Amino acid sequence: xxxxxxxxxxxxxxxxxxxxxxxxxxxxxxxxxxxxxxxxxxxxxxxxxxxxxxxxxxxxxxxxxxxxxxxxxxxxxxxxxxxxxxxxxxxxxxxxxxxxxxxxxxxxxxxxxxxxxxxxxxxxxxxxxxxxxxxxxxxxxxxxxxxxxxxxxxxxxxxxxxxxxxxxxxxxxxxxxxxxxxxxxxxxxxxxxxxxxxxxxxxxxxxxxxxxxxxxxxxxxxxxxxxxxxxxxxxxxxxxxxxxxxxxxxxxxxxxxxxxxxxxxxxxxxxxxxxxxxxxxxxxxxxxxxxxxxxxxxxxxxxxxxxxxxxxxxxxxxxxxxxxxxxxxxxxxxxxxxxxxxxxxxxxxxxxxxxxxxxxxxxxxxxxxxxxxxxxxxxxxxxxxxxxxxxxxxxxxxxxxxxxxxxxxxxxxxx
Amino acid sequence: xxxxxxxxxxxxxxxxxxxxxxxxxxxxxxxxxxxxxxxxxxxxxxxxxxxxxxxxxxxxxxxxxxxxxxxxxxxxxxxxxxxxxxxxxxxxxxxxxxxxxxxxxxxxxxxxxxxxxxxxxxxxxxxxxxxxxxxxxxxxxxxxxxxxxxxxxxxxxxxxxxxxxxxxxxxxxxxxxxxxxxxxxxxxxxxxxxxxxxxxxxxxxxxxxxxxxxxxxxxxxxxxxxxxxxxxxxxxxxxxxxxxxxxxxxxxxxxxxxxxxxxxxxxxxxxxxxxxxxxxxxxxxxxxxxxxxxxxxxxxxxxxxxxxxxxxxxxxxxxxxxxxxxxxxxxxxxxxxxxxxxxxxxxxxxxxxxxxxxxxxxxxxxxxxxxxxxxxxxxxxxxxxxxxxxxxxxxxxxxxxxxxxxxxxxxxxxx
Numbered sequence: 001x002x003x004x005x006x007x008x009x010x011x012x013x014x015x016x017x018x019x020x021x022x023x024x025x026x027x028x029x030x031x032x033x034x035x036x037x038x039x040x041x042x043x044x045x046x047x048x049x050x051x052x053x054x055x056x057x058x059x060x061x062x063x064x065x066x067x068x069x070x071x072x073x074x075x076x077x078x079x080x081x082x083x084x085x086x087x088x089x090x091x092x093x094x095x096x097x098x099x100x101x102x103x104x105x106x107x108x109x110x111x112x113x114x115x116x117x118x119x120x121x122x123x124x125x126x127x128x129x130x131x132x133x134x135x136x137x138x139x140x141x142x143x144x145x146x147x148x149x150x151x152x153x154x155x156x157x158x159x160x161x162x163x164x165x166x167x168x169x170x171x172x173x174x175x176x177x178x179x180x181x182x183x184x185x186x187x188x189x190x191x192x193x194x195x196x197x198x199x200x201x202x203x204x205x206x207x208x209x210x211x212x213x214x215x216x217x218x219x220x221x222x223x224x225x226x227x228x229x230x231x232x233x234x235x236x237x238x239x240x241x242x243x244x245x246x247x248x249x250x251x252x253x254x255x256x257x258x259x260x261x262x263x264x265x266x267x268x269x270x271x272x273x274x275x276x277x278x279x280x281x282x283x284x285x286x287x288x289x290x291x292x293x294x295x296x297x298x299x300x301x302x303x304x305x306x307x308x309x310x311x312x313x314x315x316x317x318x319x320x321x322x323x324x325x326x327x328x329x330x331x332x333x334x335x336x337x338x339x340x341x342x343x344x345x346x347x348x349x350x351x352x353x354x355x356x357x358x359x360x361x362x363x364x365x366x367x368x369x370x371x372x373x374x375x376x377x378x379x380x381x382x383x384x385x386x387x388x389x390x391x392x393x394x395x396x397x398x399x400x401x402x403x404x405x406x407x408x409x410x411x412x413x414x415x
Numbered sequence: 416x417x418x419x420x421x422x423x424x425x426x427x428x429x430x431x432x433x434x435x436x437x438x439x440x441x442x443x444x445x446x447x448x449x450x451x452x453x454x455x456x457x458x459x460x461x462x463x464x465x466x467x468x469x470x471x472x473x474x475x476x477x478x479x480x481x482x483x484x485x486x487x488x489x490x491x492x493x494x495x496x497x498x499x500x501x502x503x504x505x506x507x508x509x510x511x512x513x514x515x516x517x518x519x520x521x522x523x524x525x526x527x528x529x530x531x532x533x534x535x536x537x538x539x540x541x542x543x544x545x546x547x548x549x550x551x552x553x554x555x556x557x558x559x560x561x562x563x564x565x566x567x568x569x570x571x572x573x574x575x576x577x578x579x580x581x582x583x584x585x586x587x588x589x590x591x592x593x594x595x596x597x598x599x600x601x602x603x604x605x606x607x608x609x610x611x612x613x614x615x616x617x618x619x620x621x622x623x624x625x626x627x628x629x630x631x632x633x634x635x636x637x638x639x640x641x642x643x644x645x646x647x648x649x650x651x652x653x654x655x656x657x658x659x660x661x662x663x664x665x666x667x668x669x670x671x672x673x674x675x676x677x678x679x680x681x682x683x684x685x686x687x688x689x690x691x692x693x694x695x696x697x698x699x700x701x702x703x704x705x706x707x708x709x710x711x712x713x714x715x716x717x718x719x720x721x722x723x724x725x726x727x728x729x730x731x732x733x734x735x736x737x738x739x740x741x742x743x744x745x746x747x748x749x750x751x752x753x754x755x756x757x758x759x760x761x762x763x764x765x766x767x768x769x770x771x772x773x774x775x776x777x778x779x780x781x782x783x784x785x786x787x788x789x790x791x792x793x794x795x796x797x798x799x800x801x802x803x804x805x806x807x808x809x810x811x812x813x814x815x816x817x818x819x820x821x822x823x824x825x826x827x828x829x830x
Contacts, residue, residue, distance in 0.1 A: 197649070216646065218692055232611045233679070233773070234614065234676065234679075237614075237797065242682050243668040246682075247669075249657075250661045253658040254662075261650070266655075266693070267687075268687070269687060270690075277683050277684050357646070358647040384644070384647075
């Protein structure tokens with residue numbers, strides 16, 4: 001069964017065809033969720049599917065499903081996929097690679113005349129990027145919960161469009177895709193994606209087997225002191241929140257990541273008020289993005305960060321106010337599916353390494369309702385969310401073939 | 416000669432009268448340079464001067480001089496004063512205290528029928544604050560150099576007014592004030608001012624004898640790294656300018672001020688780009704305001720700051736770009752005048768302490784052309800540039816009396 005191959009040239013050609021939809025001058029892609037470009041991509045996938053005799057469905061949140069039936073059509077289907085939407089200055093691979101590789105698996109099954117025990121489907125989840133409309137992963141989130149949060153209907157895009165209207169327009173544009181309930185049962189889910197980080201390329205390994213997604217905590221930390229004149233205020237009269245922040249952050253940068261290679265500590269936002277050259281600041285506000293695969297360690301690190309900031313502030317007469325604004329627990333993917341991916345890679349003679357995803361993916365949400373796993377392929381210099389995003393053709397092909405073989409392995413167990 | 420006293424109630428009443436010109440709801444003053452309010456204050460001072468038979472002059476930059484003649488009218492006059500303009504949400508004492516105390520000295524001399532050997536003048540320098548028009552200290556700067564920089568004529572205020580027009584209007588509004596050359600010779604200059612810092616109040620000392628003004632250097636420091644995903648980028652692939660800045664600043668805060676009580680190190684402006692919670696910053700830009708009374712130490716500290724930032728950046732794969740944008744050398748005031756102030760305070764039984772000014776003052780510029788010194792009085796909680804700025808009446812009176820006695824001591828040597 002594992003002798004069947006995907007059609008490498010077809011897959012690479014499809015990637016080129018989709019990269020032309022929303023192509024940017026810089027060689028990237030701007031195909032934001034529910035935009036005209038996104039609708040054209042959904043249209044193209046639907047046409048390709050119908051040309052192969054596959055059926056196409058969508059649900060109320062405009063997730064798009066391409067179905068190749070199997071022996072037992074009443075059984076929950078096995079899903080593969082990713083997303084078709086991109087960042088504003090996005091690349092040619094983020095999302096679309098996993099969606100088109102999933103579609104290629106369906107085509108390769110069809111080419112080889114393989115009858116699978118259950119239906120296999122390729123899915124394009126709606127709005128993974130969270131670019132025009134926030135939050136990201138809307139489609140997979142609504143699928144996993146089986147409902148659309150009330151607040152989403154009245155969301156507005158950056159260009160003033162109402163989410164409800166854009167969503168309806170996208171649904172209406174595909175009358176050939178039959179409507180389907182939101183959050184139907186599935187047998188499992190595999191997602192191929194680019195790594196969006198440099199580890200695989202640096203290690204010269206073509207396949208990453210993603211064992212889970214790191215947990216993420218976001219903190220908003222305010223340190224309040226007292227604005228005063230930079231020239232007239234001696235040290236003993238200063239209550240300088242900038243000094244407190246520098247002291248605390250220096251300690252945190254030196255401790256958290258150097259001590260634990262799995263930890264990620266990032267201060268991406270830092271605002272100083274009033275913000276003039278000759279005034280000691282009144283207040284600094286900054287964010288912390290903390291990631292780690294273990295929830296207990298996230299708990300410990302959050303406490304450590306809070307204590308460090310509070311102590312540094314107290315030491316210079318300042319006050320801290322810390323808000324825990326976001327908490328996404330770590331996700332462990334299905335050991336059964338991971339094992340099938342390892343066997344598939346072994347069978348193909350491809351080297352691989354285990355990875356944890358530091359970024360969110362649709363798989364994070366699908367994992368809540370079915371066995372799920374992800375496969376990563378290297379991207380050049382780890383660059384993503386960037387027009388220069390690039391995946392070597394052999395890595396694209398290797399990733400899709402691992403996906404194909406993994407699916408066959410998984411379905412073989414059902415037969 | 417030192418038995419004569421200033422009229423405390425008159426001085427306090429004058430301060431109230433001037434505080435009413437541009438009074439704010441918050442109990443402060445908004446009397447920005449060359450505004451309607453500033454013109455009304457100049458008008459009032461002129462009327463008060465003429466009522467006492469003093470002559471009033473102005474120069475091309477609208478510095479305003481009130482002259483009480485002495486025995487030798489051909490000799491360069493001795494000047495006292497400060498400014499009448501305020502910050503937008505300024506206080507009732509910054510500047511106007513020194514101007515009205517100088518005027519009170521003239522009146523007290525007149526009341527006591529004292530004939531001074533040379534003329535004594537009270538001056539209100541134009542635009543010390545640099546609020547509507549930058550730079551500050553325009554009047555004293557132009558006086559010290561004897562010319563108005565070409566660029567000033569075409570300056571525009573925040574509310575769109577042309578500096579040239581506002582200046583001419585202020586001059587035209589006082590036809591009774593005869594025009595005088597810019598930068599005429601003077602015998603010396605004394606300025607009474609509020610401390611704008613907390614040292615005197617905390618020490619419970621009514622008089623500060625200001626021995627000089629600290630030198631100031633401003634640096635603009637950019638650290639450039641590489642923006643990357645907060646979740647997917649392990650430590651060894653990070654080039655995080657925020658980590659570099661935290662490390663460098665933590666070291667600088669711990670070294671510079673704790674090791675030298677005369678040093679002032681302030682980071683008032685700090686901007687992070689792109690500035691999103693889940694992205695490692697591409698670049699951080701911050702300012703350093705560094706002050707010290709010794710130029711050699713300023714040189715050493717600037718090098719130390721540059722080295723520390725550069726090394727911290729290099730350690731995490733970032734680059735620094737450092738611009739030295741401002742350099743004001745330290746000023747030592749006249750030892751002769753300082754000694755006269757000490758003797759005056761001793762004679763009045765007032766305790767005093769030596770101070771260095773961390774802020775700029777008109778005296779900084781006047782010191783370039785004549786022996787100059789300053790007297791500070793405490794302000795509540797060190798607050799200034801604030802509507803809550805407050806000076807206790809006994810400190811106002813003590814400061815003005817020290818000014819009066821100092822001037823008599825100085826002029827006594829000439830007699």
